[in-house]
Amino acid sequence: MTAALLGTDRRTPPVAVRAGQDGAAALLDAAAVSTVRRRAALRPALAGERPTPAPADPRPPLPPAARRRLALLLADRGGTGAGSRRGTAPDLTELLPQWLATAGERGYRAPEALLPALLDAARARTDLRPAALALAGPRALWLAQLNNDWKFALRGSGATSRAGASTRSTGPENGETPTPTPDTDDPEYVRRLWEEGLFAERVHLLTTLRRRAPHTALDLLRTTWATERAEDRLMFLDSLRDGLSPADEPFLEQSLSDRSRNVRATAAELLSALPGSALAGRMAERAHSCVGLDRTAGHDGPAITVEAPHECDAGMQRDGVTPKPPSGRGERSWWLGQLVEATPLAGWSEKLGGRDPAAIIALPVSDDWRTELHDAWSRAAVRQRDADWARALLGAPATPSQSAEVTPAGSSRDLAKLLTVLPHDERAQWVAEFIAAHGLSDAFRMLGVCAVPWAEPLGRSVVDALDIARDAGSYPWSFSGVMGLAERCLDPAAANRLDMLTAITDEPEGASPGSGGYWAEAFQRLVGTLRLRATMHAELTPPHGPTTTTATDTEPDR
Incomplete structure (x- = not known):
């Protein structure tokens, strides 16, 4: 500052002067560098340790069309505003969970360039997390260690950033989406994770062990049971539902005397599920x-x-x-x-x-x-x-x-819960006959527990009931919940049969004004969504067939 005020002829500036450069230019260059450094709000520091390379993901990449589709779905994940008229365009926000599940079933990995957007989507919507993290794979967990906004991925997947920890991916079991699971074959790692891990990591570890070695999981739980917090004991006890057997009875019977009322109630519920x-x-x-x-x-x-x-x-x-x-x-x-x-x-x-x-x-x-x-x-x-x-x-x-x-x-009484006890085909047939006899007003929750895509009799029954509602002259938004389920759950093969419903029909006497046009718009959106779902499935299926053989579309959407 002094050199600039007095002039470089009177005061030699304390800056480096390059060959062929005069003092005034060198002073101005130094001032520019200082200004940039100040605006950056960072002081020069030694370089940190370079992160370890991201782990390999051996799964096959998405086909090009499916990759482009994922980019579109992630870009549109904000959806249409609440309360706004949807028009005839499919709701991409509602299709993203189905796309993720299908891509996971096919055994693909997410494109590396889309991992940040995928993690952001999973952060914003908890319902996307299991399928999104499974598709993202180990490289998403690597990224999550470097960005606090994505720390949920580490907690939710059972991954750990501690040195020496290891995870591995398992294939789908009973139609579930594969997720990274702890290495339960290493007793020392299991012990250390159980004693030092985050609560979510411990729950995930216990759940994983319960599926593979129920007795080992129970023995692990016993080692720290007396020192756990009441709310933690409740969550750990709830994880015993998987693989519940008479061998668990002594531990559950002892838990009936727990100091927490909720723990006692859960133990009693589990024991009552053991008829003997x-x-x-x-x-x-x-x-x-x-x-x-x-x-x-x-x-x-x-x-x-x-x-x-x-x-x-x-x-x-x-x-x-x-x-x-x-x-x-x-x-x-x-x-x-x-x-x-x-x-x-x-x-x-x-x-x-x-x-x-x-x-x-x-x-x-x-x-x-x-x-x-x-x-x-x-x-x-x-x-x-x-x-x-x-x-x-x-x-x-x-x-x-x-x-x-x-x-x-x-x-x-909860009829939807009762229906979950029946086999999938019988469940769908019961709901189809119920809708045919009683309409849709009491069937929404029943439809939610039916396997996806809906069996043909159930899909036909739902569409017939919607057509009857249109003929009655009501507005379609009275059935917006069922229409939304139909867009996600009807078999895409039904699209051609629904084309006849997209035309504007004459409104019956006493109908709500303009209802015919609104119904035509709703059916156009339904048909368009079904065709888009069919296209999405085709994009995810390579010419030689699916990359993995799994039981697809056998469980209701969650």
Whole structure:
């Protein structure tokens, strides 16, 4: 500054002067460098250690068309604004999860240039994370170690940045998307990760071990159980659902005395899912003392009688019965429901005269206990995955049994959960017949548990119901949820058959103004989306066929 004020003729500037350069030019060059350095807000420092190279990903690259498609889907992931009119264009935001799942099933890896955008999308939408991280592979985890915005990838995948840690990828099991999993073959690594890892890493490790070696996972959990926080014990205990077996009973029975009420309740729920457990036997003894068969009910035949518990003693509470009911529920009915829900369903046949589930459900129940009793049996059928009881409680879809009304007054029954107990084909057929008889108003959650793509009878039933709604003159946005499911779940092969629905039809008398045009627009979007889905699948399928053979499209979208 002094040299600049006095002039370089009077004060030699304290800067380096290149050959052939005068002092004034050298001073101005030094000032420019100083200005840039100040604006950069960084002080010169020694170079840091160069990161280790990214790991190799041996999976095949995406075909060029699929790569371009992914770039378009990621660029459009913001979607259309909430409440805005969608028009006829497919919603790319809703197609991204399906594209990711299909690419993962085909065994591809994501293009390296798109990894940042893929990680950003996964950061913004938690529903994308499992499939996005599986497609991104080990190089995404390498990137996540260098950017705090992507640290979720390390926590969610079980990867670790500590020296000596190792991960490996496994193929899909039961239709699941492959994810990086800890190296459970190294006992020292397992011990260190369990004792030093982040909570999410420990949960992932326990879940992985549970699938491969259930007894080893339980032994690992025992080593630190007494020192874990209550909320952590609850999550660890919940991971035991995978591979639950009688070998887990001693540990779960001990957990019934845990100091945390939530841990005790979860342990009791898991024990009740083991029909041969001591807890299931105790609950059955209590429930069978409350529910019986009255053969003198009258000329209509025998009936089920109910005498609900008069108290919730200490033994019941230890076995997971919550003493205080929610608002609006009576104590005795609340206790009865919990006892019946935890009782093995197989024992009711002997208790009620050797009848099968359908015959038991058909029996009258005295004193207005029918809804309470059938609701508890429904929860038991879901917990115990008993298809025979689920069928009986659902009844015929076209003319639902009294137990399957949608829904009886005061009922807490969940028909969608009952449907998950049935095989996929039977589930789809039941929902198709239900929609044909009752329409779409009560079917949205049922559709959500059906395998994707929908079986032909189910898809046809949904489209027919939408066509009937159009003929009734209502607006299509009254069925926007079902229409959105149809765009994602209908078989793309149905697009040609739906072309006839894209035309604007005459509006019936009394119809909502303009409804015909709106319906035509909605069906045009549906057809366009189905054709785009078909194109996406074709782009992901190489000429010689899929790169891997997996059971595709057998599970509902999550």
